[in-house]
Amino acid sequence: MTDTETVPLLLEFYRDKLEAVVRHIAGARLVPSYDANNTYQYIVNREETQLAWLRSAIMDLGGPVPPDIPESTRSGNANSVFDEDASAARAFLDKWQPRVEVLKHARHKGMLQVILGETIEQQRFFEQARAGQTDLLGVRTEKAGKLVGAVLPTRWLE
Numbered sequence: 001m002t003d004t005e006t007v008p009l010l011l012e013f014y015r016d017k018l019e020a021v022v023r024h025i026a027g028a029r030l031v032p033s034y035d036a037n038n039t040y041q042y043i044v045n046r047e048e049t050q051l052a053w054l055r056s057a058i059m060d061l062g063g064p065v066p067p068d069i070p071e072s073t074r075s076g077n078a079n080s081v082f083d084e085d086a087s088a089a090r091a092f093l094d095k096w097q098p099r100v101e102v103l104k105h106a107r108h109k110g111m112l113q114v115i116l117g118e119t120i121e122q123q124r125f126f127e128q129a130r131a132g133q134t135d136l137l138g139v140r141t142e143k144a145g146k147l148v149g150a151v152l153p154t155r156w157l158e
Contacts, residue, residue: 017047
C-alpha cells in the first residue's frame, strides 16, 4: 500500500475512532456509577491519545489535519450506554481487524493493532460494567471502603 493509499485509510480509521470518542464522552455523562464513570474517563483518555497518534501519522504522510473532537449528546441510561458501546466496539473491530491485517507498513500496522487491542479491552469493560462489576480498573483497597453517591453529569459547575 502506497502513501497515497494509506492516508485515506488512516483518515477513515481516524473518523471512526473520533465517532467512538464522541459517543464515549457523551455516554460518560449518563453513567453515574463512580467505577464505571472512572472507566469511561480512562477510555476517553486513551482514545484521545490514539487520535493524536493517528493525526500525527496522517500529517507525516502529507494528509490533511483531521478535525478535533466535536460536542455530542446521548440519551438513555447507563445499561443502554454499556450495551450500545459494547456493540459499537464489536462493529469497529469487525470492520477494521481484516483491513489492518493486510497493511504492509509496519509502523502504521503496529499502531492500528494497538488501537484495536485497546478496543477489545474497551468492549470487555463495557460488558463487565453492564454485568454490574465494579473492579473494572482494579480492585479497590479495603481502606477506601464502599463508595456511595454518584458522579455528576458535567465536569465543571460554575
